[in-house]
Amino acid sequence: MIEKLLLKLRARDSLSPVEETALREGIAEVRDYPADKTFVREGELLNFSTLLIEGLVCRYKDLSGGERQIAAIHVPGDFVDLHSFSLKRLDHSIMTLSPCKVGIVPHDRLTKITETLPHLTRLLWFSTNVDAALHREWELSxxxxxxxxxxxxxxxxxxxxxxxxxxxxxxxxxxxxxxxxxxxxxxxxxxxxxxxxxxxxxxxxxxxxxxxxxxxxxxxxxxxxxxxxxxxxxxxxxx
Amino acid sequence: MIEKLLLKLRARDSLSPVEETALREGIAEVRDYPADKTFVREGELLNFSTLLIEGLVCRYKDLSGGERQIAAIHVPGDFVDLHSFSLKRLDHSIMTLSPCKVGIVPHDRLTKITETLPHLTRLLWFSTNVDAALHREWELSxxxxxxxxxxxxxxxxxxxxxxxxxxxxxxxxxxxxxxxxxxxxxxxxxxxxxxxxxxxxxxxxxxxxxxxxxxxxxxxxxxxxxxxxxxxxxxxxxx
The missing domain is CATH 1.10.10.10 (Winged helix-like DNA-binding domain superfamily/Winged helix DNA-binding domain)
Incomplete structure (x- = not known):
């Protein structure tokens, strides 16, 4: 389930067996979504984050006239809305671009990681900061x-x-x-x-x-x- | 020094006296910069983050032809490049827009916060996630x-x-x-x-x-x- 996430994290730093286990045990449930499904809506209260296991998703924002801007694309192994762990509600929606398999990671399990595994916490914090770097590159584009x-x-x-x-x-x-x-x-x-x-x-x-x-x-x-x-x-x- | 940062954080959640002290003691040095000074250059290795105390700064990226895109503006109380704590090198440069006073926060003091103060860590993580939300809104714009x-x-x-x-x-x-x-x-x-x-x-x-x-x-x-x-x-x- 988390193999692609591990590939991504290990490209940057080593993970201990305890950290790997914490990530594996973070997933409470696996869900399958069809293509073109908005599974997180702007403004709704969230108590879990979503790890993308298979498929492609995007984050998007709409103007009132219906003009849509996609703010990021996510590929398997991406912790799509890890930032909802601290934001609680998102300023954008998240939609599948293809049929997807996702892992649901309850926020209380992430809280536990921050209480007990500071190195893994820094690595997860890092990955939300890389998401922001992608946004900046899109701003330049x-x-x-x-x-x-x-x-x-x-x-x-x-x-x-x-x-x-x-x-x-x-x-x-x-x-x-x-x-x-x-x-x-x-x-x-x-x-x-x-x-x-x-x-x-x-x-x-x-x-x-x-x-x-x-x-x-x-x-x-x-x-x-x-x-x-x-x-x-x-x-x-x-x- | 950190009064405006505290105003921002307290708009969202309470801070304990221990957390407030950790933030105050995070600042190793205060520097004054003139306007139009690039004080963090894209790609350089960083071992500190910068808290903006007075003045305005921006983060920017240039294309080879000299076209510049400013990716964000920062106001006093913003932890301008807190994300460099995990990124180590930045994909963009940071420049003063006016004369500025900044606090230098060594990364090892931030590491200590992640090792000992998980609630404050989550609050700091949150503030980098809000920076990313600003980027998304600019993408939409x-x-x-x-x-x-x-x-x-x-x-x-x-x-x-x-x-x-x-x-x-x-x-x-x-x-x-x-x-x-x-x-x-x-x-x-x-x-x-x-x-x-x-x-x-x-x-x-x-x-x-x-x-x-x-x-x-x-x-x-x-x-x-x-x-x-x-x-x-x-x-x-x-x-």
């Missing part, structure tokens, strides 16, 4: 990268994150995202995304079709994106 | 709000945050920000910001001139911004 660079950057980000949990090949990965959802990540219109994907494909950088991302030229793609994986904090550190 | 609504939203956000630490009057606050820096927050050009400020003023919503924000009609301004203060997490909670 939305505010300053042009449509081509912005779209290229998202494909690079997902390649790197999926590689850590063994879900990407060197030449690409599955991405069950519609063009509309992609537009909602990128702050663009559907038409603009469609045109941008065409340019990326014709320039031999990346091809996104049929829910599959095929990286045609990773180096050139990363250059167009100004992609620097430092913001993913994948290097080893001591907590 | 940058991706989906139009220039008018986006600019209005930033003025509403700062009014609410400065009120908590006693630095805003009901009709406005000082904001030592140039028009260029405002553009770098909003992902707009200087010209676009200038035009937008004019519209906001002429519509009787808000006037930003001479480093002073004057709220002309708060209700109407918040309506244009679709401002909902829930993302600031100012309500009481139990950690």
């Amino acid at each position: 939305l505010g300053r990268r042009d449509a081509l660079s912005r779209t290229a950057h998202l494909f690079c980000e997902l390649q790197a994150r999926l590689e850590v949990v063994g879900m990407a090949e060197p030449d690409g990965y599955d991405l069950p995202l519609t063009q509309t959802e992609l537009a909602e990540c990128l702050g663009l219109t559907n038409v603009h995304v469609n045109r941008t994907l065409k340019v990326l494909r014709e320039r031999g950088l990346v091809d996104f079709r049929g829910h599959r991302v095929t990286i045609q030229d990773r180096e050139a793609l990363e250059q167009v994106a100004e992609f620097n994986r430092a913001f993913l904090y994948l290097d080893r550190r001591v907590f | 940058l991706g989906r709000r139009d220039a008018l609504s986006r600019t209005a939203h930033l003025f509403c956000e700062l009014q609410a945050r400065l009120e908590v630490v006693g630095m805003a009057e009901p009709d406005g606050y000082d904001l030592p920000l140039t028009q260029t820096e405002l553009a770098e927050c909003l992902g707009l050009t200087n010209v676009h910001v200038n035009r937008t400020l004019k519209v906001l003023r002429e519509r009787g919503l808000v006037d930003f001139r001479g480093h002073r924000v004057t709220i002309q009609d708060r209700e109407a301004l918040e309506q244009v911004a679709e401002f909902n203060r829930a993302f600031l997490y100012l309500d009481r909670r139990v950690f």
